[in-house]
Amino acid sequence: MMWKKGIALLFGVMLMTMGLAFSGVSAASASQGSSVTVILVSDNAADSALAKYIANLTGAFVVTTPWGVYTPNVTAEIMAYAPDQVIIIGGPAAVPEQYVSDLKELNITVERWWGKNRYGTDVAVIGNATVKLHLKFNGSAVIAPGNDSAAIMEAFMKAIKCHGVIIYANATTDPVRIMGRLRIRPSNITVVYTPVTKGATIRVLERLQLGSSMRVEKVSVNVTREMALDAIATAKERVAxxxxxxxxxxxxxREKLMVEKTLNESEKLLQRAEEALNNGQYGKAYGLAIAAEAHADFAVRIASEGWQARLRVDPGMGLRMGLVRIEAQLMIMQKAGINVTQIKPLVEKLEEAIKEGNYGLARSLMKQIRFELMKLYATEKLKFRDHIVFPLGGKHGNKHEKP
Structure with missing residues (x-):
């Protein structure tokens, strides 16, 4: 049906891609008695790096959603881990609140770690990881600009190696104050940046030198053509x-005009970025792409709020969205060997009711289906554990072994 194709295209994910949680395994199967934690995070570089770092230390599984976009397939992917708890990294603008509703409906414990921006989220994640997950970091800290994806990736790799704290900073950040708030006193600090963020990094270094006598190492990451290409691709994806x-x-x-102007500015920046890339100016291309992504993120946030507003008042759109979510969930359950035949006839009736515009019947069927699905998931969810792998051959929650 055309409306289904439209919804799938909107999210950039087709239903046929489901089952990601069952792929790429290489160790022994998970124990049904083990505890499973899933970290849900957006594909924002800063938040994503934090999620992967915490997962590396704890054995949690990471599921990623497009920044600011609700994708029903993501809920199904989380289900495939049969998690005991889900930790969301990032605020509602990054990871929409609809995910919380989806997961709570399945009786999955959910909590969100976030701040008013990526810098506040960083502090919240490190603080919660220390208190709630009992993680202990050694005497090292790795500082990187929060909007510099190449520097963030380098900081992530260094943090894994030294088991240090990742701190994001910009021109106004006081890293000494942040470390005091987190109650950490690192003896070694590594500051990572690219030429694009060198100016802001200099001011961060000045504050470190004024506020501490700790050893500070500077690491400048050279921007390659591949980095510039990745940044351009990410910005284009945000615009789309x-x-x-x-x-x-x-x-x-007024809001629509603001979004259109912001996207127009992103397109102009991307055009300049590609011109710089073709001229071999990789640093310039990378910087322009980062700026384009920032503009696009703002546009996504405003447009997503408008999309959610329409979802609340358009019964047909809300029901079609619910149908897509249910079909994705049933597909992932079926792949795990769970018998969903009793629900499928109800889904067919729901689809027909939506097609005919009989929204009263559709809402009644939707309620019945969601109840049956929740009940089936509660009784059969441990079958998912036969298809997933824990990081250390079955014991979840421990630090990954070094490769």
Whole structure:
């Protein structure tokens, strides 16, 4: 049906891609008695690096959603781990609140670690990981600009190697104050940056030198063509999401104009980035792409709010969204060997009711299906454990072994 294709394209994920949680395994199967934690995070470089770092230390599984975009397939992917708890890294603008509703409906414990921006989220994640997960970091800290994906990746690798704390900083950040708030006193600090963020990094270094006598190492990451290409691709993806959301959003004329202008600016920056790339100016191309992504993120946030506003008032759209979510969940359950035949006839009736515009019947069927699905998941979810692998051959929650 055309509306299904439209919804799938909006999210950039087709239903046929489900089952990601069952792929790429290489160790012994997970024990059904083990505890499973899933970290849900957006594909924002800063938040994503934190999620992967915490997962590396604890054995949690990471599931990623496009920044600012609700994708029903993601809920199904989380289900495939039969998690005991889900930790969301990032605020509602990054990881929409709809995920919380989805997971709580399945009786999965959910908590969100976040701050008002990526810098506040960083502090919240490190603080919660220390208190709630009982993680202990050694005497090292790795500092990187929060908007510099190449520097963030380098900082992530260094943090894994030294088991240090990752701190994001910009021109106004006081890293000494942050370390005091986190109650950490590192003896070694590594500051990672690229030429694009060198100016802001100099100010961070000045504050470190004024506030501490600790040893500080500077690492400048050279921007390669591949890094510039990745940054351009990421920015283009953000623009595409914003455009798809905008086409289905309910916005005030002023808000719509603001999004359109922001996206137009992103397109201009991307055009300049590609010109710089073709001229061999990789650092310049990378910087322009980062700026384009920042503009696109703003557009995604506003358009996503408008899309969610329409979802709340458009019964047909809300029901179609619910149908896509249910079909994704049933598909992932079926792949795990769970018998869903009793629910499928109800889904067919739901699809027909939506097609005919009989929304009263559709809402009644939706409620019945969600109840049956929740009940089936509660009784059969441990079958998912036969398809997943714990990091250390069955024991979840420990630090990964070094490769």
């Amino acid at each position: 999401y914003a455009e798809k959301l905008l086409a289905n959003a309910t916005l005030k004329p």
